[in-house]
Amino acid sequence: MLEIKDVDVYYGDLRALTEVSLTVNKGEIVTLIGSNGAGKSTTLRTICGFLRPASGVVRFSGQSLVTHAVHRIAEMGISMVTEEKRVFRDMTVFENLRLGAFMGKARKRKDETLDWVYKMSPVLQERSRQKAGTLSGGEQQMLLVGRALMSQPELLLLDEISFGLSPLLVKNLFKTIKEIHMSTGMTILLVEQNVHMALELADRAYVMESGAVVAEGQAADFLSSKQIKDAYFGVTTEECR
Ligand SMILES: Nc1ncnc2c1ncn2[C@@H]1O[C@H](COP(=O)(O)OP(=O)(O)OP(=O)(O)O)[C@@H](O)[C@H]1O
Ligand SMILES: [Mg+2]
Incomplete structure (x- = not known):
């Protein structure tokens, strides 16, 4: 449904994304994991048309998005929520x-x-x-x-929507997203500070570092990976369990 291939994005002279490739299939929940500044939000902004790739392909349901205006992309069925909105x-x-x-x-x-x-x-x-x-x-x-x-939306992009919410609200929010996903099959690409929760919700995950995708796999496999746990699970998640 969504295909990103070899995408480079710059902020002025700063190269924020380097040859990023990822796919989201219809009905999937996919999460992007990575440290601060890894390029997660930049990737989502590029999908929505707020940023234009210097090179590479962004396709949604077979159609290239890179020349479309933001409102046109929204009309095609892509909706994004960020904590800045x-x-x-x-x-x-x-x-x-x-x-x-x-x-x-x-x-x-x-x-x-x-x-x-x-x-x-x-x-x-x-x-x-x-x-x-x-x-x-x-x-x-x-x-x-x-x-x-x-x-x-056919594709819902969520960028750290739990930012500033109480644990109870976050739990409700994730529960509802799961319910909606199950009942409507809505496709979701999600960036979330609580990596543990994101991996529990997602089918697949991509790991980003310094503007590039460095790993991809099943969310369940990442959940049990010590390397991922050490690198991306916050202290708070451990404390909550
Ligand atoms: N508007 C901007 N102008 C210049 N540089 C930017 C801009 N927005 C982001 N960057 C830079 O691009 C890189 C990627 O930023 P991005 O916001 O995509 O990271 P992120 O993975 O979403 O991080 P976080 O987890 O902190 O939200 C960073 O080095 C950041 O400083
Ligand atoms: Mg971000």
Whole structure:
């Protein structure tokens, strides 16, 4: 479904990605693992069209994305949530969510999706008439995920969406993502600080270092790899278990 091949991306003179290749098959959950600055967010931004590769191929359902505008890529069914994104502060929670479902296909299933979102985060239902700008940081984060889900994307890109959320919210969030994935088959490419959780959710994983992919494999194999554990599992994950 998504194919990235030999992609180089620069920020000015800085080469941020070097010959990155990866694929995400329809219905899969794939995670990108890597230290700070490894190029994970850059990869996701390139898929969405915020960055243009200097060379290489980015294809979605067989179509090249590299010349498409950001909004066109979104229309093709790719939706991204990052911790940098913002809610529409002066609109209510419900209005924010409804905006997520404005495109044709999503509109048809919007009531069903709204039920999912409210189940995932009852607080959004409780606050549905409240202005989004008055929600807490964590609640706004949940709203962003909810809004992306409302668009029923074919490919959902998640970049550290658990940032700043309480452990309980993170757990709910991951549980709901799994449920939605199982019921709709939504394809997901995920970057997550909690590598342990990401690997438990994912089918496959790629490891990035200094802008390049250095390993790939089944998530289950990485979960039991001491090397991966030592390098990427935070102290907190160990403490939580
Ligand atoms: N807007 C930018 N301008 C210049 N350099 C950037 C920019 N954004 C990222 N970089 C650089 O590109 C490299 C890759 O950054 P990227 O944000 O993709 O890493 P990351 O894997 O997402 O890291 P993190 O886990 O910290 O989010 C880093 O060296 C970073 O400093
Ligand atoms: Mg990042």
